[in-house]
Amino acid sequence: MFLLPIVALIIGFLLVYNLKIDMANYADYLSIAILAGLDSIAGGIRARLEDNFEEYVFTTGFFVNMVLAALLVFLGDRMGVNFYLAVTVALGVRIFQNLGRIRGQLTARLLHRRFVENARQEQL
């Protein structure tokens, strides 16, 4: 069951890879969009682990964040400001923060489970 997102990722990749869509001209915007999407996914998982996950927020956030990030970079290009780097740094930091909190949650759960088991064994 937990493999569903991974399988979906692979299926999506293969489906589109074989379509041979070439968007080399928009590679910069696409890469920023992908970064924003990764941030949203990490944020979603983190929210789920922290028990405040909300589907609509997650799905809309994913798409809107991607479009916004790409638009921001596009706008920066029009204005002659290198937003690309700024957005990359900001999203990178956020992804790392989210991943850190996911790790924290997972380890906390693992330790808690062990603690409970140990306590049970001691009682018995």
Place this chain on the structure above:
Amino acid sequence: METPEGKDLKPKMDLREKLAISSALHIDRARLHWLFSLGVVCLVMGGLLAIQVRSRTPEGQTLANRFRQAESGPLSAFGQIYSNSLKQIEDQKATIAALTKSNDNYFKAITQNQDAVKPLAKQLTDFKVSLGLTAAKGPGIILEVKDSTMRVGDNPEDGLPEMQNMFLIHDTDLLQITNELWAAGAEAISLNGQRIVGGTAIRCVGPATRVNDVVVTAPYRFIVLGDSASLANSLNIQGGVLDRLRPLKFPITLEQKDQLVVPPISAAKVFRLAKPVEPTGEKPAATE
């Protein structure tokens, strides 16, 4: 860009109620929904990644094409080696075809022009025999020489232990025998399976003897092609090689045979420095 997921829009009670109901139904619906939406998002994500990967790698560099036209990228070295090898194989195939064709032409010429070629072929065979490049057969003798049966230690009066050397066959003895055989008209000689030709050295190395750089040890067995009677006579001549060995009790056997085979030399001599002098009519200038 705020994180919309981070905000707690719904009260937690709602989630817990949901969980309570779903656990009663044995379906963790909240978890299911979570994974489902994540799956959809991941599907889109995979597609975007694919587009990006596809755009980033030009058509020539996709994995399927890399081996064929590898001029850049991590596999270029292997690709170049591969294509070079293919080219070499093609070249060699062409060479083989050309050589086969010329060989065929020679063969045709031989069959059409036998009379002109026959003496040449005979000459070539003779050269091969004299160079030891082919095995040779014919009448001749087998000469076997062993180390002496005398032992110095048996009788102290015979001499010092160092004198045992006298009762061994040495390279000089073998050289003398060989020389005697050539002088008696031997046409092909082999010593313990080693063909003795123009460039053969017979040299004592420690306890053994090297012939053609191959170690041979006693018993030394010569197979000699030639007139067997004259060969045997010249060896047995009074004061000759064998006459000097017999008093020291070297076991010697000499047989005359009608049909003997002398093996070819294992490796023809390689000329690195000596070059043939073209016959120009004038005498080659003496060099120091």
